[in-house]
Amino acid sequence: MNPVLVVGAGPAGLSAACDLSQAGVRVLLVERREELGGAPARWKYHTLAPDFVPVSRVLGPLIEQVTKSELVEVKKGCVVESFRGSVGDFEVRITELKTRRSETRRVSCVVVATGFEHFDARVDPRYGYGRVPDVIGINELEAMLSQGRVVKRDGSAPKRIAFVFCVGSRDRSTNPWCCTVCCGVSIKQAIELKRILPDSQIYMIYMDVRTTGLWEKLYWDSMEKFGINYIRGRVGEVYHTGQKLLVKGEDTLVRGPFEALFDMVVLAVGMEPGEGTRQAASIFGLNTNEYGFLLPRTPNIHYDSGREGVYLAGSCVAPMSVEEAISDGSAAAMQCVKLMKVMRA
Ligand SMILES: Cc1cc2nc3c(=O)[nH]c(=O)nc-3n(C[C@H](O)[C@H](O)[C@H](O)COP(=O)(O)OP(=O)(O)OC[C@H]3O[C@@H](n4cnc5c(N)ncnc54)[C@H](O)[C@@H]3O)c2cc1C
Numbered sequence: 001m002n003p004v005l006v007v008g009a010g011p012a013g014l015s016a017a018c019d020l021s022q023a024g025v026r027v028l029l030v031e032r033r034e035e036l037g038g039a040p041a042r043w044k045y046h047t048l049a050p051d052f053v054p055v056s057r058v059l060g061p062l063i064e065q066v067t068k069s070e071l072v073e074v075k076k077g078c079v080v081e082s083f084r085g086s087v088g089d090f091e092v093r094i095t096e097l098k099t100r101r102s103e104t105r106r107v108s109c110v111v112v113a114t115g116f117e118h119f120d121a122r123v124d125p126r127y128g129y130g131r132v133p134d135v136i137g138i139n140e141l142e143a144m145l146s147q148g149r150v151v152k153r154d155g156s157a158p159k160r161i162a163f164v165f166c167v168g169s170r171d172r173s174t175n176p177w178c179c180t181v182c183c184g185v186s187i188k189q190a191i192e193l194k195r196i197l198p199d200s201q202i203y204m205i206y207m208d209v210r211t212t213g214l215w216e217k218l219y220w221d222s223m224e225k226f227g228i229n230y231i232r233g234r235v236g237e238v239y240h241t242g243q244k245l246l247v248k249g250e251d252t253l254v255r256g257p258f259e260a261l262f263d264m265v266v267l268a269v270g271m272e273p274g275e276g277t278r279q280a281a282s283i284f285g286l287n288t289n290e291y292g293f294l295l296p297r298t299p300n301i302h303y304d305s306g307r308e309g310v311y312l313a314g315s316c317v318a319p320m321s322v323e324e325a326i327s328d329g330s331a332a333a334m335q336c337v338k339l340m341k342v343m344r345a
Pocket residue numbers: 007008009010011012013030031032033037038039040045047048049050078079080113114115116117118138139142181185188269270271275276277279280313314315316320321322323325
């Protein structure tokens with residue numbers, strides 16, 4: 001039986017590859033970057049919300065399994081450039097990005113787990129990202145937290161820090177959907193900041209706080225144990241006064257304008273389908289929704305692409321957490337195992 005092709009080695013793809021190999025199925029894992037681990041590895045996530053668990057504890061065993069298993073062939077720095085044939089015997093052309101060398105391989109079925117990209121906050125000039133110093137994204141703060149050192153561009157520690165929620169999310173001029181995790185991730189980061197900079201004052205400027213399920217504990221702890229402040233409002237402008245960052249906006253509780261000075265502004269940038277997902281949609285002939293996420297045949301059944309032998313997993317379908325992406329990968333792997341059993345019978 002031909003191996004299963006898994007495209008993308010983030011939490012969803014790793015989980016699919018792991019489960020397949022543990023079920024005795026051969027896997028061809030194709031990742032376009034030179035490292036495994038998806039967004040958490042690329043952006044050097046420090047810990048995962050909601051439990052402050054080091055990323056290595058969650059993804060480490062998955063990466064170890066796929067790199068050590070004799071059943072998994074890992075192809076880093078590669079993409080799939082063509083796809084044809086029928087279930088059980090698809091033919092794919094895999095190209096190494098650096099050398100442009102290609103090879104043709106046969107695979108039985110496919111799991112597409114090409115993930116998301118962070119919203120590029122330069123697209124929305126209100127926040128000054130890319131122009132105004134010390135306006136950063138939660139992805140950049142996560143990397144600073146991993147180094148245990150959060151500093152402004154001049155090397156000093158920030159004293160007053162604002163988080164701005166829903167940047168490039170829930171906004172019809174950019175992306176109208178909710179990214180589902182960035183409230184919780186921002187609050188997790190604010191708590192971590194308080195641990196390393198206990199004298200800092202932190203303000204969360206939010207539309208709504210969406211810490212669903214067990215993530216809600218982060219919200220209460222942030223106020224009751226760490227003294228983090230919440231302002232319900234919308235930011236209209238961020239600019240540098242020469243010494244501080246001036247954030248202007250509307251307080252939507254008291255229904256009036258607000259202005260406040262900060263040393264650092266952290267943008268809770270959302271998740272959107274990226275170039276890798278667009279490329280996969282075109283190669284595998286998959287449907288996308290109005291936003292560019294891959295569209296399952298039945299909305300509530302993520303793995304079913306509607307194309308026989310091609311399954312979907314993870315944040316290429318919708319914004320989601322690491323735990324959901326891992327479960328999605330397992331679900332797609334299970335579909336491949338079922339299909340192969342039917343083909344063998
Ligand atoms: C700043 C930030 C912090 C976050 N922190 C947390 C957290 O604390 N807790 C939590 O639960 N969730 C968190 N998340 C969400 C988490 O990052 C995602 O749930 C998770 O990364 C989704 O996994 P994935 O495998 O679907 O996608 P990704 O992690 O995006 O992985 C997809 C992989 O596919 C590869 N790829 C893409 N296209 C192709 C292609 N055409 N060919 C080959 N390879 C391709 C990519 O290079 C990548 O390696 C955070 C998100 C953000 C924005």
